[in-house]
Amino acid sequence: MISSRIxxxxxxxxxxxxxxxxxxxxxxxxxxxxxxxWKEMRIDPSNPNWEDRDRLILSKGHGAPALYSILAxxxxxxxxxxxxxxxxxxxxxxxxxxxxxxxxxxxxxxxxQGLGIAAGLALGLSLKKSDxxxxxxxxxxELQEGSIWESAMSxxxxxxxxxxxxxxxxxxxxxxxxxxxxxxxxLAEKWRAFGWTVANCNGHDSQEIxxxxxxxxDRPLVIIADTIKGKGVSFMEDLALWHGKAPxxxxxxxxxxxxx
Amino acid sequence: MKATRVGYVEGLLxxxxxxxxxxxxxGDVSRSTGTVAFQDRFPGRFFNLGIxxxxxxxxxxxxxxAGFIPFYSTYAVFATGxxxxxxxxxxxxxxxxxxxxxxxxxxxxxxDGATHQALEDIAVTRVLPNMTVLVPADSNQTRQAVLSSxxxxxPVYIRYGRNPVPQIYERNTPVVPGRGRLLRExxxxxxxxxxxxxxxxLQAAEMLKKQGISVSVADMISIKPLDTxxxxxxxxxxxxxxxxxxxxxxxxxxxxxVEFLAEHSPHRVIPVGVNNRFxxxxxxxxxxxxxxxxxxxxxxxxxxxxxxx
Numbered sequence: 051m052i053s054s055r056i057x058x059x060x061x062x063x064x065x066x067x068x069x070x071x072x073x074x075x076x077x078x079x080x081x082x083x084x085x086x087x088w089k090e091m092r093i094d095p096s097n098p099n100w101e102d103r104d105r106l107i108l109s110k111g112h113g114a115p116a117l118y119s120i121l122a123x124x125x126x127x128x129x130x131x132x133x134x135x136x137x138x139x140x141x142x143x144x145x146x147x148x149x150x151x152x153x154x155x156x157x158x159x160x161x162x163q164g165l166g167i168a169a170g171l172a173l174g175l176s177l178k179k180s181d182x183x184x185x186x187x188x189x190x191x192e193l194q195e196g197s198i199w200e201s202a203m204s205x206x207x208x209x210x211x212x213x214x215x216x217x218x219x220x221x222x223x224x225x226x227x228x229x230x231x232x233x234x235x236x237l238a239e240k241w242r243a244f245g246w247t248v249a250n251c252n253g254h255d256s257q258e259i260x261x262x263x264x265x266x267x268d269r270p271l272v273i274i275a276d277t278i279k280g281k282g283v284s285f286m287e288d289l290a291l292w293h294g295k296a297p298x299x300x301x302x303x304x305x306x307x308x309x310x
Numbered sequence: 311m312k313a314t315r316v317g318y319v320e321g322l323l324x325x326x327x328x329x330x331x332x333x334x335x336x337g338d339v340s341r342s343t344g345t346v347a348f349q350d351r352f353p354g355r356f357f358n359l360g361i362x363x364x365x366x367x368x369x370x371x372x373x374x375x376a377g378f379i380p381f382y383s384t385y386a387v388f389a390t391g392x393x394x395x396x397x398x399x400x401x402x403x404x405x406x407x408x409x410x411x412x413x414x415x416x417x418x419x420x421x422d423g424a425t426h427q428a429l430e431d432i433a434v435t436r437v438l439p440n441m442t443v444l445v446p447a448d449s450n451q452t453r454q455a456v457l458s459s460x461x462x463x464x465p466v467y468i469r470y471g472r473n474p475v476p477q478i479y480e481r482n483t484p485v486v487p488g489r490g491r492l493l494r495e496x497x498x499x500x501x502x503x504x505x506x507x508x509x510x511x512l513q514a515a516e517m518l519k520k521q522g523i524s525v526s527v528a529d530m531i532s533i534k535p536l537d538t539x540x541x542x543x544x545x546x547x548x549x550x551x552x553x554x555x556x557x558x559x560x561x562x563x564x565x566x567x568v569e570f571l572a573e574h575s576p577h578r579v580i581p582v583g584v585n586n587r588f589x590x591x592x593x594x595x596x597x598x599x600x601x602x603x604x605x606x607x608x609x610x611x612x613x614x615x616x617x618x619x
Binding site for chain 2 (some may be wrong): 102105147149156157158159160162165166167168169170171172173174175177178196197200201203205209227287
């Protein structure tokens, strides 16, 4: 297992160098992604196109810096590439671009589409008699997109079981808190009513995360991970202001000091 | 006379037989589009996802990521318009092998009225990188368009219609992306048509012949990639070019032809198509007439242009 501090340092440095990006919703994802890539998923970084690998679709594509750091630290590509985030000619676009970067299973960025793609991919894997699973990470603000609920309806109705959705419930979106913009709660009740098994966890506690993923179920599983937007950097935490803003040099210095 | 939607389903059945990667997805219109026949033949490879076009496009993207060739179809207006961002970002951006069937396109869905008449679908698909756009003119050609799409690397939009149109092609006349067909060669003027307007353009050519005017007629089934060689040939051999389409003239066939000619062989081109308006209820013939999409209008455009020049 890698330390979450390394991933958070990567995220902050990358976004600082790029001069733009989304630190808040990247920092909230760290522990869930570490669990997935170091414990949960069946993957082989030396064979990123392995047919029977588990897949991950980051539907909230603006969390790309977290995923890039994870993929690099897991060995899909050299960590030195992280310096090129959002730069011209880089394989690390502002939002995940599958065609250019090994380890990415899907390009994402327009919110609301990842769950349906994950569902199609999971359906395809079942038709091929593969036992691979598909994981999809959603933001809680993203659940305001109607297309999410189309997929939330079809996945249990098609009895798809090789799919796990994770909601990164950091409760903050670009403009303000989710509660103030357009509340999406009560989430557990909604997903249960659509036919999902719902598990909850503290999205920054690796043991709780592991337990949530191990929830026994014969239905599709959605994990509501309670997280903190900007987790680990006190002046970013819970603030919509840090949804899409790069730290300047002093702020980066301050943040890195805090992480130590 | 046979509807192009029949050819689409015949193509799906043959494609399904030939290639086990073919999956068909419908959005609660399978009895109207006819894809229910695919469900009967290949029940394990058919999915009806209900009235949820965005989800259909997303499932198709995912199935293509898993190595399948999904064909999703519903009324053209919803297939392309309701799911456009999915088509753009999740299908074209990843250059996935998704085929989109735009059923009941243009004015062919007459009585249903303006809401159901897709008159903008060519424009919104043609603009997307990686997309191939095929607009077949009869049922045989539609079947062949479906089969030819199996060989295309990347997304394909196939536009077809609801009501019967005259048969122009033999069953086995192949469709080649990037290639149109010169159906008739004349020396005074050229008509470039697509879809349901091809047979109407041929009628116009007959009417003009009676007046001693000989016109070429080309079927531009492949709107993207465009058959630029054929267009150049027509520009070189005739002073008057008329386009004919069951679609808005902006962004459709007319748009494609003039964009190309403006750069490579400046030429005056006269559009016959829907001009910045919505359709209305009526029989397909009545709506075609209302929108100015008749053989008389096409022949009139040719005559007028020849007189003026």
